[in-house]
Amino acid sequence: MESKAQISLQVGQRLTVDIEKIAHGGHFIARHESESGKKAVIFVRHAIPGEKVEIEITSTSSNFIRADVVQVITPSPDRVVAPCKFAHRDGCGGCDFQHISASRQRTLKSEVITEQFARIAKIPMTVEVEEVDQPLHWRTRVTATTDHNGAIGFYSSRSHRVISVDECLIAVPEIGIKEMSKQKLSPDVRIEIAYSSEGERMVAEAPKSGDGKFRQNSGPAVLHEKIGDRLLQVSQRSFWQGHKRAPEILAAVVSDFAEIKNGDLVLDLYGGVGLFTASSLNAVGSQGSIHLVEGSKDATSDAKNNFAGQSNVQITTGDVAKIITRIQSADVVILDPPREGAGKDVVQQLARIGARGIVYVACDPAALARDTVYLAESGYSMRKIRAFDLFPMTHHIESVALFTPSKVS
Template sequence: MTSWLGRVLEVEVGAVAHGGHCVARADGRVVFVRHALPGERVRVEITEDNGGSFCRGDAIEVLSASPHRVPPPCPLAVPGGCGGCDWQHASPDYQRSLKASVVAEQLQRLAGIEREVVVEALDGGPLDWRSRVRLVAGRDGRAGLRAHHSHRVVALDDCPIAVPGELDDVLARRWRPGSELEITTDGDGEVHVRELSTVRGKVRARQLTGGVAVQHAAGRDWRLDAHGFWQVHPAAASTLAAVVGEWAEAPSGGTAWDLYAGVGLFASVLAAQVGAAGHVLAVESGRRAVADGEKNLADLPQVSWQAGRVEHVLASAAKPVDVVVLDPPRKGAGKAVVESIVAGSPDRIVYVACDPAALARDLAFFGTHGYSLTDLRAFDAFPMTHHVECVALLS
């Protein structure tokens, strides 16, 4: 098949798909189109074609616009520009509608679950929310973000979704080309910057400012590695902790597991429910996170920590368990972890997910063991991007 790379096509844009693009068809092939919206007619330039049944492209001209199209607030959110955002050309309400459609489609296609989904906005609006940013220095030493599906660095002068002022010092100077820069604004407004550079094949980390972040969520103050895991949206941690607490209903004196526990946000909620006579097992593979978690929850002796892979730790964990909460990485938990969880015969499972496809695959695994989805909430914890945070209750 002759490559379509660089070819320009006129297409009718169809439904939204997972990943920040919409589906169109041309000459019997599927075209995944970025910078378009369902129902539009656009001219699309093919940017990737590896052969086969599909290719990818950017909408370079809108011939018939959706009523939900708006001017992007960032001049780099255009074809060939920054790859950090997916939906700046859609109104915030419509962005949430698109994400709801994606979650519903993934649940139906991968888990056979028919469910109407609503994506809820978090406090703060669609801009100025991103408290954690990872930049890379281009050949000229300027910091920026990579273009979509590319190693090319797009230098930034500002980023409208970042917390105001967060990137000012980083963007004002030049860096070693190829260096990666991790920037975090914590709950007290302090900015933490770490530079990662590769020298003779070894990655070296240099903390430039800060290092220990202070966060506030679930009625507690937290101190943790500024570049370890914490929710990116300032309102997300407390919102998710509240939903987990509402749905977990861990019994007083009972047993709960907090898997992929981070520094123990959900473990703190479960500990309050089971009380001093209960037990919460917090499992986390990152040893720095475990150390931070032990310090943060030192006042809760009912919480015990285990560092290691979830399926390995659970193999020797005391069973049965009343409630399980899990917040796996983007790839999901997977079959082995699901089987380790159901071996504990929990009455309720609360699953926090940042990827709807991974969530749906894992729900299908749980379904083969008799667990069904009884409730679901979805949150727009990453406005302007295609990402969405879900919380699922299984029983």
């Protein structure tokens, strides 16, 4: 890739380009050749592969040149009118793909997984990104921002400019953006809104800048989420899946991949408030046990309440990479790390523990591909993978992979 100095592209400059393919992160690839023959790769928003478009350069650096589509010259048959009036280049930055048909969105996400595994793990693979629900009205947790006048909105792409809105079509209606847009709220704050499976709604706010913590504004102090026959408490600072069907779907797939047996010792890493612990308890039975490890004190506080009556559930608060060095064995490991993945140190400890199965829940295919390499180096091969469109209208993807020992020692 050429630098901006070599090709002399400037912010605001317009070009006509052909869109080649999708890139990881919600952008699309175009190439430009200068009069001197020097070439550049440009990362374009609001495009679709196969289109001829006019773009405007929005930022340049030695590493990336970014641009937005300003006019579609030859549209893709998969181009649609965005259902949300705020989903355009100068609007809300929350949704990357509202201009693309839902089925093509999933195909593109599948291509991203294929490309990441080919590039990082050197593994040829294809996986269908499965539809789980309608592409709108799925999100149960939203973080919005208010502007200087107290109007609710969301940041524009790669910016701290707040775009005020009167609706968010990917949120479940009960989130209440429409109603809040009619109110004058506290200016310059972040607002977190959550709606539970039990019909509870919580609103909290924090300063827009800095590391200030959210404080509860309205609603219950703790939400409750149903998983199987259990009701889990989830406090405001604890993580819970954003898609209304994600807990149910992920719990089912993890259980299917894990094949937990009565009497097993299960290690639930990055276990949060206990989604996968809850879905695994019946399988381990009274003779088995589950050890949940989680770094967030708020989440483990919730987990301790959620499993207060379960003597076979152990909950440890701390850095997974440190705690795991003290764990000697497990039959099955379930891990749901943050976006950056588990990393080499954790993976090497997993190999030492020697579980018969490792079930990895990933929200970033690049991190999963990298950790697949580490697992292979440590003696574990990927046996199954499924991917789910738990973030429709955005570039995000959720995957679940099963790893088992490559050979018996």
